[in-house]
Amino acid sequence: MPSSDASSVSSTWLKWGILSLVSIIAGYAIVLMYAKGESSFALLTLVLVTAGVIVFARKDTYAHRYIYPGIAAVVLFIIFPLLYTVGIAFTNYSGTNQLSYERVQQQFLDRTFADEDYKFQFQLYHAGNDQVQFYFSQGDQGLVSEPVTLNKGLTQLAISPTDVVPSGEKAKLRLVTQNRRLLSKLEVVTPDGTSLAMSGLRQFAAKTSLYLLDQDGESLINQQDGKVIKPNFDIGFYQAVNAQGEFEGNQLAPGFIVSAGWFNFERILTDEGIQGPFIKIFIWTVIFAGLTVLFTLAVGMVLASLVQWDELKGKAVYRMLLILPYAVPAFISILIFKGLFNQSFGEINQVLEGLFGVRVNWFTDPYLAKTMILIVNTWLGYPYIMILCMGLLKSIPADLYEASAIDGAGPVHNFFKITFPLMIKPLTPLLIASFAFNFNNFVLIQLLTNGAPDIIGSSTPAGHTDLLVSYTYRIAFEGGGGQDFGLASAIATLIFLMVGGLALLNLKASKNQLA
Template identity: 50%
Template sequence: MNAATSSSLGQGSYTTRPPTPAEKLARWLHWPAAIVAMLAALYLVFVVYATGQAAWAAGLLVLFTAGFYVYLSRGGFAWRYLFPGVAGMLVFIAFPLVYTAQIGFTNYSSTHLLSEARVREYLLEQHDAVEDQVLAYSLHASGAEYRLVLRAEGETAPRWVSPPLALRAGKPLRVEATPADAATRPGGAALSLPELIQHREALSQLVLVLPDKTELHYLGLREFGPVKPQWTAHGDGSLTRTADGAVFKPNRDTGFFQTATGETLQPGFKAFIGVGNYARMLFDDEFRGPFLSIFSWTVVFSALTVVFSTAIGMLFAVMLNWEGMRFRTTYRTLLFLPYAVPGFISILVFKGLFNQNFGEINAILDALFGVKPAWFADPLLAKAMLLIVNVWLGYPYVMILCSGLLKAIPADLYEASALAGASPATNFLRITAPLIIKPLAPLLVSAFAFNFNNFVLIALLTDGRPDFLSTKLPAGQTDILVSYTYRIAFRDSGSDFGLAAAISTLIFFLVAALSLINLRLSAKAQK
């Protein structure tokens, strides 16, 4: 049966058509394109592995293998639409979470950036010049190449001459120098200092070997000389300082090479410290005090914001639901404006309004009561200011939600209540509040979780100030956990990434718990 044959199936029939040229080309290119993609993926894995990131290379290999299996085999056909979402979740959600949690068990910081092996390698690369054997040099053009002439300091007669050199940057070069005589001396004039600077990179990779096997290294724009290493490595990982014989061993608890007397070397190295960062939160008195205060303030700030926003938003929604109110649409529009204006603009406007010396709020308070509160200097006033601004930004959201929920309440209930002679307060407490609080509860939990991580408000309005006094790590009295974590990781606390990662992991579990509560409440609300 050829491609144009028709077959009967019951009362219907189907006709197969011959493939178009484009379809034929796609079939021919299918496997060549797949092979090219596989080779490109393998090359990327190899490049990552060559940089020393074996774990990352293994992860990429697993990801690429799964992708090619799903899209090139019939067995993975059912996963073709799910694979992008699952892969994206693993790469952009699961991996950052695991990586952050892993950093929380290390001492990773600005003073412990490198691995132990890299720190040891860096120290072993340190050399000192042998001062009494340093030779001055000059560089002379020899056709398209160059020759070095070496002489002792203060002498005019050359001692050693190099063979003609190409001096290509990025190419290490090791050559033998010969004694200078009339036949080997270059005839051209020595290059000037600006010309020497142009060849500095190539000269820094040049090693000249004298007949007695002494090796001369580049020491600067005017000198070559032998060098001696500052450190000697041992099989147990320790290093000995050649100047005085002091032995430094890697201390994996502190992340430094140290002597028995406690002398340390910089830089430090990243080391696994277990639950050390979490123990600091609980048992380090100088850290625990500010941390617990910030944690408590974070919970209070989030809870009070939700309470006040809900109360004000629900009040406005009930008032605007009154059919007899004149200009109701105008009021609704005006009350909605804080939600329509971008949040960061409103925050910056309020920052100017609360300015102690020039702000309009203090100008009004001074005119009425003769006071100018220090909103940004007093901790209690700063916290009150944050709550005022956050409630201003948050109540329109609750008002909109409650307005929609009020429309779903049957009017018959209010009519029956009116016949019974109930007051508006009774209507609200017995009818309105019970009927809207249940579907509103999951959204309020979400609002609590949002304000728990409301970094933008803190950063733009107070920046966490005023600070606690005499603390080991700088901490602000208006900081919440997320802004405190940012300060520890990137601002004025020595970039303690390990501690910041531990706090971030704690925040994740707290927000995850709130999310579970939200899901439970949502499930109950649907019943």
């Protein structure tokens, strides 16, 4: 018993030690994330770590330790990204508006300009032992440094007045260019305490802050021209203001993130350059997913019925050959088909030209490009349906076919009156799931056409073969006018609602099937 008690005490101390260490590390990480403005990630870490500590520390919650990792993973990888994406949809977050207002203001305050009244020409003179002396001149005034070595440790240099030029050999310009990175980071301090920074290959000048913060804590005053700029919180940019305090002139980069309300959703519905392509792509996405399910179902069910036919010889070989496309990685098959459909050198066009004298524009004609995508996706998807149907065919009672044969029915009649009705009901939830998968079939579009051919007149990157998911990706990462993450998130939110509706339909269909 004493040894058992000692083991229990040591286990308790070990548990509390680990929990304390995890809490300290997590607390430090939370403070860092919050200090850098990542409050959402800090809150996520706080919630997950606090919940974990409570689960493992309390006796009444200790039984939940087995399900906590799964719940934490769902929160971390599903719920949080979803909420984060929805949150971005209500902002102007884009390639030009990525920082917080405070960080953008600090960037403006950190900008400097060379003071023309405090500018010095400089030369380097060799001082022996691989050392050099800096000599600065402005009119009749001369300033010189002590001999120093040009290395990474040289970050600050003091200079003093002199009436004579250093006696060493003047260094060539090549020495300056070779050490330009080091010299650009060097701070030169004059006798009156002014800091000089490199402003040219032969020049150092006093760096003065370009902007000064006004008393209101928002306005910035340009010290070169006296103009005042203020943050425009409606668009997320600093802009110049006139005497009446009205915004005028161009937006000054970088921009900052502000709440945009329903603006991104309104753009989808009202902006002709977005609305038109969005509707076209939405309709094509539904048609693509629907036709894919229809074609794969037809091909898969027919082939499953054929390979299960008792009169067919070598059924095992046919099954193996027909299932092979399912065993090959999809991206390899897609790239192979991309080569086969090549308009100039592809084998498919060569065969068509040899037989009919035509070359098909698979990648430049919108309708032919969509036809090509459906052909490739049917090839990729039919083995899955065929495997399902092969299993379901085994569950159909053989006496049904025997009774049908007595009535004189043939194979076609049996297929439509017995096989199809008995298989379609259990297949329905799987077909809905297949529709939802193809609704977001990003890999196929990205590798085969990348959305091409492009839709003319679209204000965002959009193609005739884009699905909503690839359209969203292109807006977020290929935007020519700036990556528009806010608009992409709004479209992603709509996709989530659509796919979520399909998921609910799938659950309902599954319940009806079980009933």
